Amino acid sequence: MDIEEEVDPNKMIVDTPLSNAAASEEEEARQAIDMLRGDDVSGRVAAANRLESVASALGEERTRDELLPFLTDGVDDEDEVLVAIASNLGKLIEHVGGPAHAHTLLPCLELLLTVEETAVRDAASASTQAVANVLPKETFQDQYARMVSRLATNEWFTARISSAALIASAYTRLKEEDQKEFHSHYSSLCRDDTPMVRRVAAQYLGSMLETVIQVSGRKCLEEEGTVTTLFIPLYEELASNEQPDSVRLQTTGNCVAFGRAISEVVKDGKYTESEMALVNRVLPLIVATIDDRSWRVRWTAASKFADVIAAFDGVPDAMDSLVPAYEKLLQDPEAEVRTAATFNLADVAKCKAQVPRTTRAPDDTAVAADETRVIVAERLVKRITSLTEDDSEHVRAALAMVATELAPILGKDDTISYLVPPVLLLLRDAASEVRLNLISSLGSLNEVIGVDLLSQSLLPAILDLAQDGKWRIRLAIIQHIPLLAKQLGKDFFSEKLASLCVGWLGDDISSIRQAAATNLKELTALFGTDWATEYLIPSIKEISQHQSYLRRITAVQACALMSTEMEADVVILELLPLILQMACDLVPNIRFNVAKGLEMMAPVCGKSIYETQVRPVLALLIEDTDRDVRFFASQTMKKMDEQLLASDN
Numbered sequence: 001m002d003i004e005e006e007v008d009p010n011k012m013i014v015d016t017p018l019s020n021a022a023a024s025e026e027e028e029a030r031q032a033i034d035m036l037r038g039d040d041v042s043g044r045v046a047a048a049n050r051l052e053s054v055a056s057a058l059g060e061e062r063t064r065d066e067l068l069p070f071l072t073d074g075v076d077d078e079d080e081v082l083v084a085i086a087s088n089l090g091k092l093i094e095h096v097g098g099p100a101h102a103h104t105l106l107p108c109l110e111l112l113l114t115v116e117e118t119a120v121r122d123a124a125s126a127s128t129q130a131v132a133n134v135l136p137k138e139t140f141q142d143q144y145a146r147m148v149s150r151l152a153t154n155e156w157f158t159a160r161i162s163s164a165a166l167i168a169s170a171y172t173r174l175k176e177e178d179q180k181e182f183h184s185h186y187s188s189l190c191r192d193d194t195p196m197v198r199r200v201a202a203q204y205l206g207s208m209l210e211t212v213i214q215v216s217g218r219k220c221l222e223e224e225g226t227v228t229t230l231f232i233p234l235y236e237e238l239a240s241n242e243q244p245d246s247v248r249l250q251t252t253g254n255c256v257a258f259g260r261a262i263s264e265v266v267k268d269g270k271y272t273e274s275e276m277a278l279v280n281r282v283l284p285l286i287v288a289t290i291d292d293r294s295w296r297v298r299w300t301a302a303s304k305f306a307d308v309i310a311a312f313d314g315v316p317d318a319m320d321s322l323v324p325a326y327e328k329l330l331q332d333p334e335a336e337v338r339t340a341a342t343f344n345l346a347d348v349a350k351c352k353a354q355v356p357r358t359t360r361a362p363d364d365t366a367v368a369a370d371e372t373r374v375i376v377a378e379r380l381v382k383r384i385t386s387l388t389e390d391d392s393e394h395v396r397a398a399l400a401m402v403a404t405e406l407a408p409i410l411g412k413d414d415t416i417s418y419l420v421p422p423v424l425l426l427l428r429d430a431a432s433e434v435r436l437n438l439i440s441s442l443g444s445l446n447e448v449i450g451v452d453l454l455s456q457s458l459l460p461a462i463l464d465l466a467q468d469g470k471w472r473i474r475l476a477i478i479q480h481i482p483l484l485a486k487q488l489g490k491d492f493f494s495e496k497l498a499s500l501c502v503g504w505l506g507d508d509i510s511s512i513r514q515a516a517a518t519n520l521k522e523l524t525a526l527f528g529t530d531w532a533t534e535y536l537i538p539s540i541k542e543i544s545q546h547q548s549y550l551r552r553i554t555a556v557q558a559c560a561l562m563s564t565e566m567e568a569d570v571v572i573l574e575l576l577p578l579i580l581q582m583a584c585d586l587v588p589n590i591r592f593n594v595a596k597g598l599e600m601m602a603p604v605c606g607k608s609i610y611e612t613q614v615r616p617v618l619a620l621l622i623e624d625t626d627r628d629v630r631f632f633a634s635q636t637m638k639k640m641d642e643q644l645l646a647s648d649n
Helices: 025-036 041-048 051-058 060-072 079-089 099-112 118-134 137-152 157-173 176-190 195-221 226-238 251-265 273-290 295-303 305-312 319-329 335-343 345-349 376-388 393-410 412-427 432-440 443-449 455-466 471-488 490-496 498-506 510-527 529-535 537-543 549-563 568-582 588-605 607-622 627-648
Strands: 354-360 366-375
Touching (some): 025 051, 041 079, 079 099, 099 137, 118 137, 118 157, 137 157, 157 195, 195 226, 195 251, 251 305, 295 319, 319 376, 366 376, 376 412, 393 432, 393 443, 432 455, 455 498, 471 490, 471 510, 490 498, 490 529, 498 529, 498 549, 510 549, 529 537, 549 588, 568 588, 588 627
16 A cells, blocks of 8 residues: 555545445555545544554555654644644554654654644643653663754744743753753743743743752752752742733742752751752742732642641741641632632641741731741631631631541630631521531541530521521531431431431422432431431321322332331331232322332341242232333332242342
8 A cells, every 4th residue: 555645536435434344454544545645534543543543554664754754744734633633643653563653753753843823732731751661771861862852942932932841851861961951941941932832832831940959959959059050040030020820820929839849859958958948939939929929829829738738847947838828828819829828727737847836916917926837727726717717608618628627736725715716607608608608518527526515506507507598508517417416416316317317308309309319228228227217207107198209209219218228127117018019009100219219128128028028019000090000010029039939049
């Protein structure tokens, strides 16, 4: 097969199935090539996704000599086709002869890395990385390094964009002289005239710095080291106000990368003077993002502040500037920023460092009261009360999700003194989502102080949510009832909430009724058969007589589910007669739900009860006039008979 042969325009190649079992691999390859040269875009995309099959049919040598040049000549195609080609080139390594010949894929990839469409470049970059990972050392340092250098100095800005990621990933395998050249390339990219190039260079600056520190060790952190003379100035330039927002957005992530990298090499916590000087140049960059004119930059800092704290946790005195900066984010003018900062509250509070104690000034600013140092959680818990009064429901909802996680850090006494009062305020919040989030996250608080102090406040909040107009809120509180029941205890729950749980069986929304039935099963498993007999079954019997068939269906489902968690004697005495009686209901939906329910109850009742009570009812249902009833009844009888036969054997 000659790839360069003319395609017969009369041949309907696109309509020919690509995976025809009768066609040889050679013919399939021909079809794919013809489709790549055809006018139909979808056909070219489909053919591009079959490059592996084509290469397999051609063999290694012809793939290198014919297929790859053909693909290289076609890089002016539609973007969808180029994405498919770029994605599949990385899969051809074995088909071109393995690592020894993988470099033959680079010319085509190099062209794709310069394409204007971002999706094409991303796909080409992923394939290029795959090829680079298998290249022999000599080939990598020669051909691959030269390719990346060409991209970094290319006149077209898209090539320079692609080079930023490749430089960072290639650095570890370069020769020392090439590393210095790549330093120069990366520095140029960070100072490029095109903002899009600077943005991508800033995006990978952190990973580039981590790689340099990993390769060079602590010596690059010295006064004349690479980090001090090259990378930190780049950090400062890219974080300056002269840069566009898209570039400054990367500042926080880059500073996190610096903190992680320096903590990795200074594992003993003993920082040299030059290393502390670097830290003292980076920390102000983080703090500056807190006051940035762009809310997006501040939001990025707020959303990543837990990572900032974790990265600099072991750095001496770093928290003295970072924690006040975080507190400022909690008071940001934009609700989105405050919400992002609040979500990180618990993770920031887990910091092991100690910071100066603070008191509240009349203008609501935090000022140092004395030189006493406390854990971060003890300082931040003072901020929670003001957050409970935030104008934004989203901020309060975020607070409700994370506030209780401070309890294990604070300990019992401080939790009671500082955390319980704002938690009680959140339980009385006007927004149902806030109350729901708090009730959903009471586990940590319960482990420290129990919920006795909250029980009286919990009850009205639960009752309000149980009657909320939004059915998803009601569904969510039902799903949290078993956990609340365990925390509140049997006596309190039985007195205050048991009737509420049964009442949900009568909700107008089907999903609520089904969740309520499942909820009763879980409560039965938690509190036992006697409790269910006393508090649940009487109400379920009443519902089974309700005039609405939807309520009666729910009663059947609840009985079936509860039976799996109850003692057999009680099931036979209390629940089974109720279900068997409903087998004569006038509504077919009730009858086939009875058939389905008996499938769960029969194994609990045992073989003798099945044969004497359950099977005769199923036999009647099999003769029912409704086909759905007959179907489910026959299914249940078949399964139960198989189980009984198996038990007999």
